[in-house]
Amino acid sequence: MSSMRSPTAKNLGRSTRPSILLMDQGGRAPPPYLRDSEFTTIHEVRALGLEYLALATELLQRARLAEAETGLWEAADLQWWWRTPRRSDAIDQLFWIDDEGPVAGVVLTDWGRAWGCDPIVVPGVSTVPLPTVWARAVEAIDALRLEAVEVLARDDDVELLGLLAGAGFVADDDRSGITWMNAQDRPDVTALPEGFALVDRAQETTKPHPMRRRSGEGVEARLRQCSLYDPELDLAVEAADGQAAGYALFWFDPVTEVGMVEPMRVEDEYQRRGLARAMLSAGLDRLAKRGARRLKVGYGTDVARGLYADAGFRVTCTSRSYSWRRPVARD
Structure with a gap:
């Protein structure tokens, strides 16, 4: 770290x-x-x-x-x-x-x-x-x-x-929101479906980082510059052919004892197989074992809110984005 x-x-x-x-x-x-x-x-x-x-x-x-x-x-x-x-x-x-x-x-x-x-x-x-x-x-x-x-x-x-x-x-x-949960109330770890494996960046460093396609080739180097980044909390689910089916990054802050989930994604072709629930439950368990007392995750869609609510998170606030554009100068 x-x-x-x-x-x-x-x-x-x-x-x-x-x-x-x-x-x-x-x-x-x-x-x-x-x-x-x-x-x-x-x-x-x-x-x-x-x-x-x-x-x-x-x-x-x-x-x-x-x-x-x-x-x-x-x-x-x-x-x-x-x-x-x-x-x-x-x-x-x-x-x-x-x-x-x-x-x-x-x-x-x-x-x-x-x-x-x-x-x-x-x-x-x-x-x-x-x-x-x-x-x-x-x-x-x-x-x-x-x-x-x-x-x-x-x-x-x-x-x-x-x-x-x-x-x-x-x-x-559009509205988004924030959810919280006490770590002691986290769900039991859910097993992955047959043919899938959970890996982290402490174990798997030879393959390219699964976030590179959306965040750039330098994503892992940039993350490793961050004081709260932990490669053992940087999780991915791999399919039998070695392809990344999804990924999730969990953050533990030892100062506040808050564990946070950001981001969480399952690729389109692998959705509705229970991969998100399995990654989420495994990551929350690792956060609790690191010392997190409270767990937090935000959502931007109804699907994400449903996933987190099913895991035991409660919505504590909602929010909206407010926009401003510079007026066009007139001659």
């Missing part, structure tokens, strides 16, 4: 503004008659590449430790996004950091069809309020001259939904 140095304000990122922000727990600047010691010192820093990924990892771990099911993302989500090179790898990402680490950030991700924008704030801890983070996100979108931007927002995130509406973002029709 690869390693990534734990980031702090002292060893990662570059200061983005010469001033140091002093804020109280409501995100307010101190009145002149109060001592600086009564407020929290917040540094703004920018980071890119693996430095960005390390800061984003620590930020999301801190957010998860603050609240058990808040927000949309785990640190493992952003590490999964790292699997393929993107234009966003080369841009400076903005973070706010106190003496304990990141408290907020703006994550911009190039998805090809559009750029994703994720304003992230540690709940109950952050001295940087969401409107401040969102304002800086809008500044970054404008500075980069991005043509199309998408923001995924929970249906119960009233504050973010208001900010999106004020900025002209429009909701898409």
Whole structure:
């Protein structure tokens, strides 16, 4: 498993503004008659590449430790996004950091069809309020001259939904969701049908990675740059002829003790044979044995939601994507 140095304000990122922000727990600047010691010192820093990924990892771990099911993302989500090179790898990402680490950030991700924008704030801890983070996100979108931007927002995130509406973002029709389960409630491991075998990347390293067709030839090298990637949790089902019939990647975060599934796929010609259920149950069992106490997986289709519900996951929130396109300049 690869390693990534734990980031702090002292060893990662570059200061983005010469001033140091002093804020109280409501995100307010101190009145002149109060001592600086009564407020929290917040540094703004920018980071890119693996430095960005390390800061984003620590930020999301801190957010998860603050609240058990808040927000949309785990640190493992952003590490999964790292699997393929993107234009966003080369841009400076903005973070706010106190003496304990990141408290907020703006994550911009190039998805090809559009750029994703994720304003992230540690709940109950952050001295940087969401409107401040969102304002800086809008500044970054404008500075980069991005043509199309998408923001995924929970249906119960009233504050973010208001900010999106004020900025002209429009909701898409499709809904997705997040499901959780206690590890002790996981299903028993289901056997694969005859003629299929479960393998992982710790066992099988001579064959090309099964995700390469959708994520590129460098997918395994990129995954191995991630601190939470574990080749023994990188599973695939092989048919009798050695072809990959499906794959699933499981992520264990030892800081939060959350186990996550992302992605999960069975190739079209092998569907409806019980392969997804077998991979899912085997991976969840490995996560529990690693030390995961809680298990999480998101869904984007009714079929996926049904698979996870049958395994014992419960839906905890739904979400929608909100889109914005830069207006066409008129002469």
